[in-house]
Structures are given as structure tokens and as C-alpha cells.
Amino acid sequence: MKLVQLAIAALAGMVIAAISIWSSRAGAVPEEEPVAVVNDSPVTAVEFMREAERQRASVIDYFYRTYGAKMGHHFWESAFNGENPETALKERTLKEIVRTKVELELFQEHGLIHGTSDADLIRELEKENERRRAAIRANQPVYGPVHLDEAAFRDIFISKTRGELKEKLSRNELVANDDTLMRHYEAIKDPMLISEGTVRFDKLTVSYKDTGSGDGDGRSKDRVRAEMADAKRLADQGMELAEAAKELWVGVGASVAGYTEEELNNRTAGAYYKFQPALYALLTGGLPDGRVSPVIDEAAQGSYVLVRITDREAGGYRSFEESRSQVESSYRDTAYSAYLNRLVEAARVDLHPQAWKALRLL
Known part of the structure; x- marks a missing residue:
């Protein structure tokens, strides 16, 4: 019983310490007190401190x-x-919050969310977690955690809603005709739209999975590498x-050693890049034709x-028509970012002088 009491006392001390840290770092500004207003959206002390935590490492x-x-101390x-680090942290935090608030207001303007406050986002979080719980009860798939915390949800929710907004804006504000898309194609084709070309090669592969642990011949990974050498x-x-x-x-057995003739091209490049990155880097990194590569460990x-x-055909640029969907997506991202930047530049930001001065980030 005494141990339980001691544990409770220790936990209480940790909670009190955490509260004290918040109080001292926030300069005793109440959590829900606005420290600034972006257009018509208030920024509370707790919102500001949360974003400051995200920006501390970069400062x-x-x-x-x-x-x-x-x-240091x-x-x-x-x-x-x-330059003062605390001032820089405040300025960087405010800049990021202004951008976020302006984007949330844009979501609200287009009917994608009900409000821009912390409380509005918490309500969206609760709805999403309930949807996930309901899916679990109905034996339906849930992608990601069953329960999202506030930090994880914020980024997921904003990213998802941003995608929905881009789709809506692409019909009006972000619409692009063929001439505009062609100019964007010329701007991004190097390096985004370079064709891989074609590389044909012979490939010798030896597996070292489970070596020396139940395959019967006691081979080790080092032994396999020596045989490959x-x-x-x-x-x-x-x-x-x-x-x-x-x-x-003869040395390792046909079951673990294999020979194939393969081809790296536009169709297969993605699979090599994803599943055999070391091999992909070698094939695209200047290995001369006819020369045997070093031994590659594809972990x-x-x-x-x-x-x-054995053979190589030079690549080029994928044509505009081949790349049209990628060009449209890239243009939409670029145009949206420019559109949001204009709104951020025009945003009205009013600081609450007393709360702003009292807010400490140390």
C-alpha cells in the first residue's frame, strides 16, 4: 500500500511539474486567451505553444x-x-500559424469544414475516431491507427482537406488551358519527366535468407558472400x-542461386527503385557497359x-500527352501554393499586445 501511495505521489509531482513548466513557458497566459487574430480567426495561447513546439528544433x-x-542554459x-532565438521562434511560429489559419479559412469558405478554431478541429477529430471505431465494430478495414491523437490527426486532416479543395478550385481558380499546361510541362520536364531509357543486363542472385539457421548445411552469410566474390x-x-x-x-545449390536476363525501362523502373534500390542506383549511376558490378547486398x-x-538505349523526355495527368497534378499543386501565398500576404494579423508580451517560450 505504501508503494502505491509513493507511486501516486510521484505521479502527482510529475503532473504538477508539467503544469509548472507550461505556466512558466506560457508566461501565465491562460490557455484559451487569444494572443493574436488572423483575419477573423483567433489564435489562443495553447494553439501558439503547440505550434512553437513544432518549430523549436528548426530554430x-x-x-x-x-x-x-x-x-544551453x-x-x-x-x-x-x-538575432535572439526566442524572438525568432515567436516569429517563425506566428508565420506558420498565419498560413494554417488562412488555409483553414479557405476550407471553410468552400464548405469543407465548419470552423477554424482548435475546438472545431477537435470535433472533427472526435468524428474521425468514432468513424474508425464504427469500422472496427463492423469488421471493415481501417488504415493507420484505430485511434488518432490530436497531433497525428491535424496533419492528416489538413492534407486530406487540401486535396479536396484543390479538386474544387481546379474547376475555376486553378483552371488551366492547354497552353498553360504546355508551358508548365516545359518548366518541369527536367528532371521530373525524364524517361529512364532502357538498360538490359544479366543478373546473378544468391539468397542468404535463413543461412546457417536450419537450412541443413550450416552456411553463413559471410560464406555466401565469399562464394559470390x-x-x-x-x-x-x-x-x-x-x-x-x-x-x-555447385557451391550453394540451385535453390538459392539464380541467373536471369532483365531490363530496366519506364515500365519496370518503379519496381526496381522501390524493391531493389541498391541495384537501381547502380544501373542508373554510371556502371559501364560490359563491366561486372561490385557485389550488391539487397538487404x-x-x-x-x-x-x-549488356545493352543500353538512351532515354529522353516523356511527351506532353504521355505525362498530361502528372503535368496537371503538378500545375495544380504549384498554382494552389501561389494562390495560398497571395492570401497569406494579404492576411490581416492583429497581435494582442499584453498577451503577446507575456507569452514566453523558454
Whole structure:
């Protein structure tokens, strides 16, 4: 019983300490008191502090990279070439909040949300969590966590609603004719729309999954790599990889060693990039034709790989028609960002002087 009492006392002390930290860092400004108003949307102290927490690391990193200043006891009160970290954090936090509030107002204007306050977002969070609980009860799939916390929900919700707004605005404010899209295509085609070209290659693969742990022959990963190094030596001396594969079959068995002739092109590049990144980097990174690659460890596949490029066709740019949907999506993103920037520049920001001065971020 005494241990329980001690645990409760310790927990209470932690809670009191957390409250004290909030109070001292917020300068005793009540959580729901507005410290600023963006257009018609109030910004409460708790909203401001939450965003400041998100911005703290970037401010610390800026002062370290710019002035070599390290985080220490007097870091936030110090001045570096006339710049003060706490002031910089306040300014960066306010800038991000203004952008968020303007975007939320845009969502509301187009009927996608009911309000821009913290309370409005909390209501949306509760609705989403109830939807997820209902889906679980009905044995329906739920993507991501069953229960979202406020931080996770905010980013997911804003991203999802932003996509819906872009779709609506693309019919009017962000509409683009073919001439506009063609100009955007010319602006982004390098590097976004470069064709991969075609690379044909021979490939020798040896799996090291489960080696030395139940396969019966006690092979280790190091042993497999040594055998692969022997295969590379033979290939460097002129042996075809198909023949080197036969030599490997003697050492490791045909069940774990394989030889294939493959092709990297526009259709297959995505799969290589996603599932065999080391191989993709090698094939697109300047391996000369005819030369045997180093031994590649494809950890995700659990295998060692050797390749030799046998043929190559230069790529180019994908045509406008081939890339039209990607060009439209890229243009919509660019136009939306520019549209939002104009609204942010025109936003009315009113600080509440007393609350703003009392709000401390230390």
C-alpha cells in the first residue's frame, strides 16, 4: 500500500511539474486567451505553444548552422549578431500559424469544414475516431491507427482537406488551358519527366535468407558472400554470368542461386527503385557497359547480386500527352501554393499586445 501511495505521489509531482513548466513557458497566459487574430480567426495561447513546439528544433538548428550556437542554459535569452532565438521562434511560429489559419479559412469558405478554431478541429477529430471505431465494430478495414491523437490527426486532416479543395478550385481558380499546361510541362520536364531509357543486363542472385539457421548445411552469410566474390572474380576474367551461376550452383545449390536476363525501362523502373534500390542506383549511376558490378547486398530481398550491363538505349523526355495527368497534378499543386501565398500576404494579423508580451517560450 505504501508503494502505491509513493507511486501516486510521484505521479502527482510529475503532473504538477508539467503544469509548472507550461505556466512558466506560457508566461501565465491562460490557455484559451487569444494572443493574436488572423483575419477573423483567433489564435489562443495553447494553439501558439503547440505550434512553437513544432518549430523549436528548426530554430535551434538555424542558430547552430548560422552562428555555431549550441543549445544551453542561456540559449533562448542570448543574442547572436543581433538575432535572439526566442524572438525568432515567436516569429517563425506566428508565420506558420498565419498560413494554417488562412488555409483553414479557405476550407471553410468552400464548405469543407465548419470552423477554424482548435475546438472545431477537435470535433472533427472526435468524428474521425468514432468513424474508425464504427469500422472496427463492423469488421471493415481501417488504415493507420484505430485511434488518432490530436497531433497525428491535424496533419492528416489538413492534407486530406487540401486535396479536396484543390479538386474544387481546379474547376475555376486553378483552371488551366492547354497552353498553360504546355508551358508548365516545359518548366518541369527536367528532371521530373525524364524517361529512364532502357538498360538490359544479366543478373546473378544468391539468397542468404535463413543461412546457417536450419537450412541443413550450416552456411553463413559471410560464406555466401565469399562464394559470390569468387563468382565475380570468374566473371571479371571473362566468364559469362550464366556460366558463373553454374559454378555457384555447385557451391550453394540451385535453390538459392539464380541467373536471369532483365531490363530496366519506364515500365519496370518503379519496381526496381522501390524493391531493389541498391541495384537501381547502380544501373542508373554510371556502371559501364560490359563491366561486372561490385557485389550488391539487397538487404530487403535478403540476397547478394552481381550484374553486367549488356545493352543500353538512351532515354529522353516523356511527351506532353504521355505525362498530361502528372503535368496537371503538378500545375495544380504549384498554382494552389501561389494562390495560398497571395492570401497569406494579404492576411490581416492583429497581435494582442499584453498577451503577446507575456507569452514566453523558454
